């Protein structure tokens with residue numbers, strides 16, 4: 001990676017509730033495209049994103065440095081990081097269920113900024129059509145679109161997106177992947193994603209966490225090309241392999257409640 005990174009994480013260590021979750025994590029995010037953060041369940045991917053954003057729970061201990069461009073983020077409050085262009089789409093989407101789609105979007109407008117409703121509605125026409133619907137009555141996929149749209153209302157230097165396809169039906173996984181692909185043309189993305197088909201479609205670079213550290217980093221296609229490497233790091237076979245085992249803890253796609261069991265590597269288009 002020769003370009004100057006948009007994000008540099010160096011020797012990041014996080015302890016929460018007596019657990020040493022991250023034990024000196026270092027990686028960079030390129031200033032364009034998608035960098036995917038991978039690893040088995042519970043390895044610390046969400047903890048990494050939350051530490052970058054200053055969202056480690058009270059009582060947790062964070063060490064190491066995080067830089068956005070050439071600026072250190074140490075001690076910066078989350079709201080300032082978000083205002084300055086660190087967009088976050090959390091794993092649980094966090095839409096306001098009792099508010100309408102329009103109200104959810106309004107709440108995301110940044111004071112002093114010009115909200116880019118055109119951009120959001122061009123990517124997600126459905127959000128415009130459903131403006132008066134309560135967010136709590138949207139499907140999981142629609143809520144994910146709202147969570148992403150809310151962040152895109154403002155200009156961002158980097159998006160942190162946590163498992164956007166989790167729990168979604170295969171068709172919706174494809175839609176979310178398409179949207180992220182378009183988004184990533186304009187803004188770099190650090191993506192936590194368990195679905196290898198989505199990773200294959202979107203990721204330029206990959207960082208794999210294991211045992212609290214970075215176990216592998218490099219070009220995503222290099223990782224995915226090496227079936228044995230993928231299996232050893234993630235505990236899963238790559239689709240298309242003759243003897244790919246069913247996904248284990250690392251890279252399983254949760255089966256949506258409303259659908260029958262599906263292939264573990266859900267198509268991303």
Ligand SMILES: Nc1ncnc2c1ncn2[C@@H]1O[C@H](COP(=O)(O)OP(=O)(O)OP(=O)(O)O)[C@@H](O)[C@H]1O
Nearest residue numbers: 016017019021040041042043044045046047048057
């Ligand atoms: N607030 C907390 N209190 C106690 N333990 C926590 C807390 N937050 C995270 N952990 C623990 O830290 C570890 C890493 O959690 P984290 O959510 O970062 O993993 P992850 O890689 O994102 O997992 P998944 O793929 O399942 O989403 C887990 O063992 C989790 O139980």
